[in-house]
Amino acid sequence: MGTLTDRPVTTWAAAAERLGGGPRDLTVRNVVRTAVGGSGLRVRLTNAFGDRPVTFGHVYVGVPLAGAALEPGSNRMLTFGGSPEVTVAPGATALSDPLPVPVRPRHRLAVSLHVRGEAGTLTGRNRATAPAYPPPGFGPKRLPGDRPEPATAPAYRSVPGDHAADEGSGAFIEEVAVWHWMDALTVTAPAPVSAVAVLGDSIATGVGSETGHGWPDLLADSAVRRSPPLAVVNEGVSGGRVLAAGTGRPAETRLTAEVLTKPGIDTVILLAGLNDLGAGARADDLIAAYDRIAATARSAGVRVIGGTLTPYAGAEYHTEEGERARQEVNAYARHGGAFDALADFDAALRDPADPARLLPRYDCGDHLHPSTSGHQAMAAAVEVPPLRT
Incomplete structure (x- = not known):
């Protein structure tokens, strides 16, 4: 009972x-x-x-x-x-x-x-x-x-x-x-057990990891050992975008139609936008969407951890214009005040000698998706603060 x-x-x-x-x-x-x-x-x-x-x-x-x-x-x-x-x-x-x-x-x-x-x-x-x-x-x-x-x-x-x-x-x-x-899948668990949803793209689905464990899987492994335990659930879509649909809905729509309709989710980690930049999106449009996502989540009592966009120089769709937009979006994620907390994936993965690129050991080879070690570094970069009671 x-x-x-x-x-x-x-x-x-x-x-x-x-x-x-x-x-x-x-x-x-x-x-x-x-x-x-x-x-x-x-x-x-x-x-x-x-x-x-x-x-x-x-x-x-x-x-x-x-x-x-x-x-x-x-x-x-x-x-x-x-x-x-x-x-x-x-x-x-x-x-x-x-x-x-x-x-x-x-x-x-x-x-x-x-x-x-x-x-x-x-x-x-x-x-x-x-x-x-x-x-x-x-x-x-x-x-x-x-x-x-x-x-x-x-x-x-x-x-x-x-x-x-x-x-x-x-x-x-x-x-x-x-x-x-x-x-x-849902269960009945004693409060204050709650869930974190990762709203992302192919990096969230684990592409690049040789073991098949993406950074949300690794984060889930450590989060379940917290007291109280914390569920980490993966809402990533390969090829997913914030501003446009692909095989799945745009991230903003997925938040309302899928994430917020599932029980016990108190936190969302947002890491999406590289595919938008690769398709020519402007930084201002992504920033506006981030604001709307954060406001929608907050109105539902859900906090948002904003993730900085990871380096991708050398990837097939990288451009100098896209890189400038990435830097602008990341500056907003760090200092714009839209998010409740920050996961600085960019800082965790970038090459200090060439910050537009992934550190070689964190690059799976396509200059876009993290390697197994890169996914580990991403999981280590996330801190989910305790919920306020």
């Missing part, structure tokens, strides 16, 4: 992207990781970019064993308003009923969705990852009770039919780096 101080908290999240034609009449098994533990697990499904209603015949949650296989006896059916079936209209979301099982922190879960009939355009998250825990070479080794994790893909697709209840892997014949139709 919960207490008066219990609250719903988002323990995993993903931004919504338009990913083309979806699978038809089969089962997808998404493998994700919780941030904080709790009880009353709920799964939120999204059809944000759908061109038709999508019907899920069954939705199950289990614990991965190896590959697509689940630990025996772990797979549980979810319901939606008491029904095992749910239809999600285009542009809508659906939240499952609470599942009365304990949920461990930093723990893999497999959510299996049987898609009934034609699904149309898939809403999901591209560049999904399922790296082993804990991240190598960063922070404490394990939480109490952790076991070595076998390899698993971010998601699996089955042969035709309803295989959501299967605990074996035989029906799941395809590995894919996409999460399907899910954008949040």
Whole structure:
């Protein structure tokens, strides 16, 4: 039974992207990781970019064993308003009923969705990852009770039919780096446990890291050890922009439509804008958008940690004009007063001998995305101050 101080908290999240034609009449098994533990697990499904209603015949949650296989006896059916079936209209979301099982922190879960009939355009998250825990070479080794994790893909697709209840892997014949139709897992946790959402682009999704652990994953590993624990959830979109849409919505729209609609998120870390500069955006337009993002978050009781834009000289879309705009935007992030706190990623990654460039050991090779060491340096540059009570 919960207490008066219990609250719903988002323990995993993903931004919504338009990913083309979806699978038809089969089962997808998404493998994700919780941030904080709790009880009353709920799964939120999204059809944000759908061109038709999508019907899920069954939705199950289990614990991965190896590959697509689940630990025996772990797979549980979810319901939606008491029904095992749910239809999600285009542009809508659906939240499952609470599942009365304990949920461990930093723990893999497999959510299996049987898609009934034609699904149309898939809403999901591209560049999904399922790296082993804990991240190598960063922070404490394990939480109490952790076991070595076998390899698993971010998601699996089955042969035709309803295989959501299967605990074996035989029906799941395809590995894919996409999460399907899910954008949040929530649990009930004791206050003041809360969540931080990373609102970003491909750097947030971990591009450049050889281990698959991006800086939000590394930050999550340390944040869950705080007292009280803190969930870090990743709302990054590869190619994402602040001012324009890509496969996902613009960052400003994602804040209101996706981040602020998920429970327990008290802080947003904003690191986005390089793709806008690469497309020719002006510093004034980015700064104005930052102001609007901070004001919208603050009106919802959410604080914003502003991230300085990282060096990118040598990248394919770098220009001198874009570099001047980056410096102007970063000066505003540091001194403009829009944000509640600062994460100076630029200072953490730049080459002192050439500040427009990444330090060589922090460059994955494309002069834009950080290396594994670069992602570690970014995570170390973030300090999430305690919430004011």
